[in-house]
Amino acid sequence: MREEPVAIDPEDWVCPLPLRETTRIVAGHGGGGILSEELIENLFLPAFGAPPGSVGPSRDSAVLEVAAGRIAVSTDSYVVAPLFFPGGDIGDLAVNGTINDLAMSGAQPLGLTAGFILEEGLELEVLARVAQSMGKAADAAGVRIVTGDTKVVGKGSADQLFVNTAGVGVIPAGVDIGPERACVGDDIIVSGAIGEHGVAIMSVRAGIDFGTVVTTDSAPLHRLVAAMLAADAPEGTIHALRDPTRGGLVAAVVEIARAAGVGILLDEGAIPVPEAVASACGFLGLDPLQVANEGKLVAFVAPTATEAVLAAMRARPEGAGAAVIGRVVADHPGMAVGRTSFGTTRVIERELGEQLPRIC
Amino acid sequence: MREEPVAIDPEDWVCPLPLRETTRIVAGHGGGGILSEELIENLFLPAFGAPPGSVGPSRDSAVLEVAAGRIAVSTDSYVVAPLFFPGGDIGDLAVNGTINDLAMSGAQPLGLTAGFILEEGLELEVLARVAQSMGKAADAAGVRIVTGDTKVVGKGSADQLFVNTAGVGVIPAGVDIGPERACVGDDIIVSGAIGEHGVAIMSVRAGIDFGTVVTTDSAPLHRLVAAMLAADAPEGTIHALRDPTRGGLVAAVVEIARAAGVGILLDEGAIPVPEAVASACGFLGLDPLQVANEGKLVAFVAPTATEAVLAAMRARPEGAGAAVIGRVVADHPGMAVGRTSFGTTRVIERELGEQLPRIC
Structure with missing residues (x-):
């Protein structure tokens, strides 16, 4: 019996063959050896x-100086699909997302x-x-990526790439922000238009042209x-902050309502929803209030402040579209109610599961 | 034309159908909604x-108190396959691994x-x-898991589960440990027997019975x-620490040699390799010095200390098998050389890629 010669496709090669000329990730890039170091x-x-x-992985951890006080620690994994989408990619999302989780405790990263x-x-x-996008986002935010780790799994065991970012931030003395601090009477402020991130992802994923690119x-x-x-307001009057990412504005306010044991009354007509987001959501059967945002925050603020x-927020580009969208009430603790533009009210509940999977 | 009725397998259901009775992960568990919170x-x-x-995700980040000084920050993703193996699983590995990365800067988690x-x-x-194993490992180590995040990807887009752990630790005042501090003349100490983690994974993966379970x-x-x-030694005499994980003992010492610009001379006969590890490695064609460890460290210590x-290490169970295995020399900077049991010497180089993929 004559055997056929085996044709070797270079892309099928596995370690430990020397693959230093490769343009693709191979198992050895995650092996902790020379290929890892070169990467x-x-x-x-x-x-x-x-x-x-600079030389590679000479330390297992990074060393940072801190003053005595409180630090915030946060983590988020990013699995967004596709990796690149209008206005961003998984890299800047991963940097901004973790900075924002820290910022919601009042911390500076x-x-x-x-x-x-x-x-x-x-x-x-x-x-x-992706890495360059992370570097650029970190630079723009004035934060350093101080340490990292790379693992490689076989083809079909992951979907291209996943990123985890964890962060450490410093909470300034006197700042006391937490979801349980929301009080009856607080005004609820959103920093700008909602729904853009989710619609941006959805538009590329579905391949739908909504007329305007979101x-x-x-x-x-x-x-x-x-x-x-x-801002020129009494200390301690910003009670709670939340970035309305997965689950959107609704998840953000309901979680705070539950943590503080208070009720939420939203004025739906006051919530800034861009025209293009509203029409895309209408088309897809989504509620803009449930769609993810990646550069917005919701603040619970004592009315005296x-x-x-608001003035301090509007003076910055990220807060230019800030608006009061509701207030905290003593009724229906743990629940959010919306006053619709028709003057009726409705209970606003979080999704059970997920409107759009792999949004971040 | 008559259409066949569509048979629905409950396992094919996707959100937002109510799947609260499920025994499996569905997309909605990562959606930031009610299912996420319940998980x-x-x-x-x-x-x-x-x-x-305790109530669910009411905060985006955890708040910790620190004294003024230095903190260590570290991250590691874990993709080990299989998830469960002799003596451990991905959960305790993820907790211990990040604690150890912090400890290698001298930090307490x-x-x-x-x-x-x-x-x-x-x-x-x-x-x-896995989560219970993480909780148990954290408890045993006296460390808390302070915050987390969960993402879900579709079937076939990941291999069961991946974990990232990041950690923050405090470096005591006066402690100055770093790979670049290794000096000519330093003794090199390993805390115990090497090669066990890699062989334990390999034995279950290959389904090979090595006689003894490692x-x-x-x-x-x-x-x-x-x-x-x-220990009763002058301050600052422990120069460098490294946990020899991926890439094994060789990667650990070569990276330090490169960072400090010094040479390494290992006495191969002094390196504690258990009988079962040696025979498994012989069988599989692996070098025990390149096999991953998950509970060992290598220390570079001034000879006066x-x-x-050594006495302080041997007084603890994790260091009971501690031994001096070599020293730092001025020759061949950036390289490690081993004196074999035959009295000859050989250059010890790191793997280009990876001996065993997905070892941690």
Whole structure:
């Protein structure tokens, strides 16, 4: 019996064959050996803005200086599909998202970590674009990516790439922000138009042309929060902050209602929903109030502070569209009710599951 | 034309159908809605030892108190396959691994974050076992899991579950440990037998019976490091620490050699390799010095401190098998050389890629 010669496709090669000329991720890039180090030195460090000539993974952890006080710690994994979408990508989303989670405790970010899970066969060029986007977003936000980790799984065991970012931030003395602090009488302020991120993702995923291109609102909010805290209002009058990501505005306010044991009354007509978002949502059967945002916050503020906080927000680009959209009431604790534009009221409940999977 | 009735398999249901009786992960568990909250309240919080009655995701970040000084920050994603293996699982590995990364800067852990990426269809019971294992490992180490995140991807877009843990630790004043501090003349100490974790994974993956069951050495090392720092030795004589995980002992010492610009001379006969590890490695064609460990450290110590540090290590169970395995030399900077049991020497180089993929 004559055997056929085996044709070897270079893309099927596996370690430990020397694959240093590859344009794709191979298992060895996650092995902690020379390929791992080369990936860090040649791709991640330049993308994250490390000084030229920096050497790879010489430390298992990063060291940061802190003053005595409180730090905020947060983590988020990002699995958004597709990786690139109008106005952003998984990279800047991962940086801004974790900065925003820290900012919602009133914290200013001190450093971020980046953990990658890569699918074997991923184009290095795609990874480089994502890493560069992370570096750019971190730079724009004035935050450093201080340490990272890379794992590689076989083809079919992940969908291209997943990113985890964790962050550490410093909470200024005197700042006391938390969902349980929302009080009856508080005004509820949203920092701008809602629904853009979810619609941006949906439009590329469904391949639907909504007439106007809606781009993600992905943005870091820590400077907006700092401006709000510096507003000419009595200390401690900003009670709660939340970024309405997955689950949208509804999930944000209901979670605070439940944490504080208060009721929420939203004036639906006052909620800024861009025309293009409203029409896309109408078309897709989605509620804009349930659609994810990645550069907006909801603030619960004592009424004595509302005017000053609103003015401080509107003075910044991230808060230019800030509006009061409701208030905290003693009725129906743990629930949110909306006053519709017809003057009727309706209970606003969170989704059981998910409107749009893999939105972030 | 008569249409066949469509048979619906409940496991094919997708959100937003009410799937609260499911025993498996559905997309909605990652949606930030009610199912997400129920997963956190009913599975994660009890597993992580939160007080009963704790309420779900009411905060985007955790708040920790710190004294003025230095903190260490670290991150690691875990993709080990299989999820469960002799002596451990992905859960305790993820907790111990990040504690150890912090400990290698001399830090004592302050809190951990946990980020999950789950494949749709994963048995909730499997997730619960992993989460409980994380809670138990954190409890044993005296560390809290302070915040987390859960994402769900479709079936086939991940392999069951991936975990990211990030951690924050406090570096005691006066402690100055870093790979670049290794000096010519330093003794190199390993805390115990090497190669067990990699062989434990390999044995279940290959289904090979090596006669004796080798179990993972997964263990937290922060208390061992604290004991070493408290040893009766001059301050600042522990120069560098490294946990030899992916890439094994070789990657650990070569990375330090490169960071410090020094040479490494290992006495191969002094390196503790258990009989079962040696025979399994011989069978599989692996070098035990390249096999991953998850509960060992390598220390670079000034010779004046060696005796006291060794004694302090041996007084603790994690360091009972501690041994001097080599020293730092001025020759061949950036390289490691081994003196074999035959009296010859050989260059010890890291793997280009990976011996065993998805080892952690």
